[in-house]
Each structure stands twice: as C-alpha cells, then as structure tokens.
Amino acid sequence: MSAGERGRARGPSPELLAHLVVRRGGFTLDLEITGGRGEVVALLGPNGAGKTTALRALAGLVALTGGGIDLGGEPLHAVPAERRPVGMVFQDYLLFPHLSALDNVAFGPRCRGAGKSEARRLAGEWLARVGLAEHAAKKPRALSGGQAQRVALARALAIRPRLLLLDEPLAALDAHTRLDIRAGLRRHLADFAGVTVLVTHDPLDAMVLADRLIVVEGGRVVQQGGPAEVARHPRTDYVARLVGLNLYRGVAAGHVVTLESGLRVETAEQGGGEVFIAFPPRAVALFRARPDGSPRNLWEARVDGVERHGDQVRVHLDGPIAVAADVTPAAVAELALTEGQTVWAAVKASETHCYPA
Amino acid sequence: MLPALVGLGFLVLPVVGLVMRTPWSTLGTRLGEPQVRDALRLSLVTATTATAICLLLGVPLAWLLARVDFRGRRVVRALVTVPLVLPPVVGGVALLLVLGRRGIVGQWLDRAFGLTLPFTTAGVVVAETFVAMPFLVISVEGALRAADQRFEEAAATLGATRWTSFRRVTLPLVAPGVAAGAILSWARALGEFGATITFAGNFPGRTQTMPLGVYLALETDPQAAIVLSLVLLAVSILVLVGLRDRWVSTP
Numbered sequence: 001m002s003a004g005e006r007g008r009a010r011g012p013s014p015e016l017l018a019h020l021v022v023r024r025g026g027f028t029l030d031l032e033i034t035g036g037r038g039e040v041v042a043l044l045g046p047n048g049a050g051k052t053t054a055l056r057a058l059a060g061l062v063a064l065t066g067g068g069i070d071l072g073g074e075p076l077h078a079v080p081a082e083r084r085p086v087g088m089v090f091q092d093y094l095l096f097p098h099l100s101a102l103d104n105v106a107f108g109p110r111c112r113g114a115g116k117s118e119a120r121r122l123a124g125e126w127l128a129r130v131g132l133a134e135h136a137a138k139k140p141r142a143l144s145g146g147q148a149q150r151v152a153l154a155r156a157l158a159i160r161p162r163l164l165l166l167d168e169p170l171a172a173l174d175a176h177t178r179l180d181i182r183a184g185l186r187r188h189l190a191d192f193a194g195v196t197v198l199v200t201h202d203p204l205d206a207m208v209l210a211d212r213l214i215v216v217e218g219g220r221v222v223q224q225g226g227p228a229e230v231a232r233h234p235r236t237d238y239v240a241r242l243v244g245l246n247l248y249r250g251v252a253a254g255h256v257v258t259l260e261s262g263l264r265v266e267t268a269e270q271g272g273g274e275v276f277i278a279f280p281p282r283a284v285a286l287f288r289a290r291p292d293g294s295p296r297n298l299w300e301a302r303v304d305g306v307e308r309h310g311d312q313v314r315v316h317l318d319g320p321i322a323v324a325a326d327v328t329p330a331a332v333a334e335l336a337l338t339e340g341q342t343v344w345a346a347v348k349a350s351e352t353h354c355y356p357a
Numbered sequence: 358m359l360p361a362l363v364g365l366g367f368l369v370l371p372v373v374g375l376v377m378r379t380p381w382s383t384l385g386t387r388l389g390e391p392q393v394r395d396a397l398r399l400s401l402v403t404a405t406t407a408t409a410i411c412l413l414l415g416v417p418l419a420w421l422l423a424r425v426d427f428r429g430r431r432v433v434r435a436l437v438t439v440p441l442v443l444p445p446v447v448g449g450v451a452l453l454l455v456l457g458r459r460g461i462v463g464q465w466l467d468r469a470f471g472l473t474l475p476f477t478t479a480g481v482v483v484a485e486t487f488v489a490m491p492f493l494v495i496s497v498e499g500a501l502r503a504a505d506q507r508f509e510e511a512a513a514t515l516g517a518t519r520w521t522s523f524r525r526v527t528l529p530l531v532a533p534g535v536a537a538g539a540i541l542s543w544a545r546a547l548g549e550f551g552a553t554i555t556f557a558g559n560f561p562g563r564t565q566t567m568p569l570g571v572y573l574a575l576e577t578d579p580q581a582a583i584v585l586s587l588v589l590l591a592v593s594i595l596v597l598v599g600l601r602d603r604w605v606s607t608p
Contacts, residue, residue, distance in 0.1 A: 059514050060513070060514075061510050061513065061514070080513075081510075081513040081514055082513045082514075082515075082516050082517055082518055083516070084514075086514060087514065087515075088511070088514040090507065090510075090511060094505075094507055094508055094510075094511040096508060096511075096512075096526055096529075096530075097530070098529040098530065098532075107512070107515050107517070107525070108515035108516055111512075111515055111516035111517045111518075111521055112516040155515065156514075156515075159515060159516060
C-alpha cells in the first residue's frame, strides 16, 4: 500500500508500474512499462527486441535480474507465477490438447479454488461471451485458429486477472480471420477493467488495439505515446519504416534543417536545435532532368531499387540521403527508371514534418 | 539377400518350432494343472505388482531426470540404466548382498521389522522391479522431454502449482509414454529369470514364476515346459500388439 500512497501524493499513480530488468547471455532487457486501469498498452518492436521476455517477466515465467513490478500498489515481482493476478494469452495459445474448450477455460478458476461445477459454470459463461458456447465440448484440435484464439482469451480472462498479457495475439491467424478476430479482441479489451499489455510486431494491430504504444528495440524503450502521435512523429528508423515515412535527423535553424549528411532541407515549420524531419514517400517527386522553377528541396539521387508497393511503385534512392519515393507505374515508364540511373528528387517544404529530437 | 533370409529364418524358426511342438489336444487340461496355474497366477501377480511399484517410483524419477537441472544428472541417468545392461544373475547376487538377511539393508529390515525378502514372493517382486524399472524411467523421461514444457507455463499462469500442473497437464500429455513404459516393464518383469532365481529361489507357489517353471519343467515334464512357453509367447505377442504404434511400425 505504501507505494500506492506515495503515488497518490504525486497525482494518480498508474495501476501497473513495472521496471523490468532481465539479463540473459549478452542481452539486457531494461524497460519501464506503466499502464492504467482499462488501458491497452502495446509493446511494438522487431523480432528479438525483448518484447516476449518482458511479457514473460510480467507473468512471472522469467525471473527479474533487477527492477520490480507494482500492480495496484502491491509488489508483484516476489509473487510466484501461479499466484499472480495475471492472465496470459500465448502466441500459439497453448490450449491443453487433452481438455475440451470448456475444461480449458475452467482450468484457471479450478486452480484458484472454485469447485468443479462452479468452475465449469464460469467457463461456460466466458465461452458464451466470446461466442463459442456451442463449441464447449470440442477439443482444441477440432477448433479453427480464430476459435482457439478466443478460447485462449476466455481462459485468460476467466481467472479475473488485473493484468492481461497478450503475446502476438493475432500472429497465428490468416489475413481474413485476423480482421474479424482483431475487431472482436478490441471489443473484449474495451470491456476489460484491468491493464492490458500486448506484444506485437504488426503496427496495424498495435494502432487498432492499443491506447498507447511502447516501441522497444534492443531491450530498451525507444519511443512511446499514443498511436497517432507515434505514427506522425517516428523517432527511429524502425518506427519510421513501420509507419511508412522517410525519417532523418538534423539541426534546425529557422525554416532550414541541415541533415547529418549535409543536405539542407527547407521546412514549413520553424524549429531550432536537434530535430527530426519526416515526410511520406508519396511526397517525393522524381525528375529525369533538373526541373526549372523548381521546388527548393532538390537533390540528385541514384536509383537503388524499384518494387511494387500497393498500386504504386516504390523507388529506393541513394544519394546524400536514402529515400523511399512512391510514384505511379506510368511515371516509372515515363522516367524509364532502372537501377543505377541518376534522377532528381524533390520534396515540397509543406509536405515535410519537423519536430524536436 | 541370402543373409537376410537366413537372419529372418533364424529369428522365426524357433518360434515356429515351439508352436509346432505344442500339444494342442491336451493344452486345455495342462493349463488347468495346479502347478501351471500357480506359476501363471504368481507371475501375473508379481509382474503387475512390480509394474505398479515401477510406476510409483519410476515416474517421479523420470520427472527428476527430465525436468530438474541438477549436478550429476548424467551420472544418475547412467546409474538408472545399469540394471538394463547388467546380467540379471549379477543383479540377483547384488540384491542378495544388500537385501539378504545379512545384507547391509536386509540386516536392518530384519531387526527393525522382522522383514526378510529373499526367497519370498515379495523378493520376486523386488527382483522384477529391479530389472524392469529402467524401461519405465527411460520411456517416461523420453516422453517428458518431448512434451512441450510451455503447457506447464500456461498452467502456471492459470494458477496451477507444480503438482497440479504435473497431475492435470503433464501426466495426461505423456500418458502414451507412461503406458508404453508400463507395458515394457510388465513384459520384462513377467519374463524375469536370472535375478529372481538368484534372489528369490524357486519354490512352487511362492517364488516359482513361469520362466522358472519352464526351466524346471524342461527336465521333468517337457510337455508342460512347452505349454508354459506358449503362454509366455502369447503374452509377448500381446505386448507387441499393445505397443505396435510406438515400436513396431516405422514411419
């Protein structure tokens, strides 16, 4: 309770306050994760960033090397996994293959002291809530991927956790099922009163499901904020790639940003000091020859690669800066773009976005 | 091709011979003879009891070897497999030295509980357990290693203690391995000869199991020996049928 009281003195303290330090081999995970009641926090990051390890540490399946976990003012890190008020949905669900869907969901309540019939009644309710009442008697192998995902969710929620952990909840599903399940999951998470921490490497899942993103790279937080904020203002190349922006670092003086490569870019916004500058690939115009009466941000670049990207063509450019440009297939034909060719690239100042680093 | 056929013949012929020489017409009456019935009953009771003890002690031992990382685990595993390669007679002698009336443990058992194992039915069970347990441990350990341990983690997040998780998740998952190990152990116990005759002797009705009966009858009543052998052969075939999916069929 003392941690909670201390927190209140400084304003509303978050329900979950975790500082996870896990050292294993050459890898160090050092993350701070906070989450409020009813909030959905997504850990977003490339493979091997330590997201799953962070989740396992919250669940108590991996011991902390340092730091601590505080849930609702109580220390959680000293509590063994089986006594934590934490529900977890594993990436491949790990439904017990020898138990029916109903008994899978009843397993948790049963372990936590409910009688057999009480546990089964609860499990039935949860299965009905995820729309699987008529599949209660089925063994996991008889369930589709989407159904198994919902059983796993029901199983995790049936223990009435205060912290819900989801490890890549949609990764095992095909694209079509994913859409339905994502919408369903969003609904269930909205109903859940506790803190949700989910791990994903899919920016779309993160944007749709989460209230707040924590971007993890190499075991550390590199950026966090609301989905819209992160999408607009990426702070690392990884995030920029995820949200489809060209991102550079530079020093701003008024409307001009000098990039690390020396290229000077004019921006609509004023800035000063260290800044990030970002612009979408479709904001880049390509010319065969130096255009007259040209936009100010103009540089000579070499075509490094050309690939299809939706109904556009993405052109990777080398030069003073590496840039992705999206052009129409017609433009590719017109410009006769081939690898190694030199072109002029231009970006309007009004299409760039500049924010402090 | 020829060596293969010779090899096959070598393995099959003795069995064929046994079946051919079986006195089928008198089989029923011979099986009903008290001596045969006693040996059969004793064999079934002791082999089943030995298998039960193997399960009781062997499953935890297999779990220890598969799940707990401790120093000297490889040594323990090697020790467990010793009875597998040890000549059974040697096993019998060793049991006699330890559990005999003057043995290290036997002396104490005798004094404290008035319990003597050698030359008793309990002694037969001890001898059979000794030779059969490695089969169970190895089989169950293999099954435990093959089982996905993350199911146990999932159980832990749902609130299961180690014991609950073992009982309700792990054990059902490895049940086929446990069953196979139990069948193998039972078959091994049923056929046990060397350790039994050394440690428990050869007293009809008390320690004379079927293999012992076969050996004794061969000198006095060869027909009875054949009948007993046929029963053991039938049991072996049943075991093969029971294990067909795990051991006999190839992928």
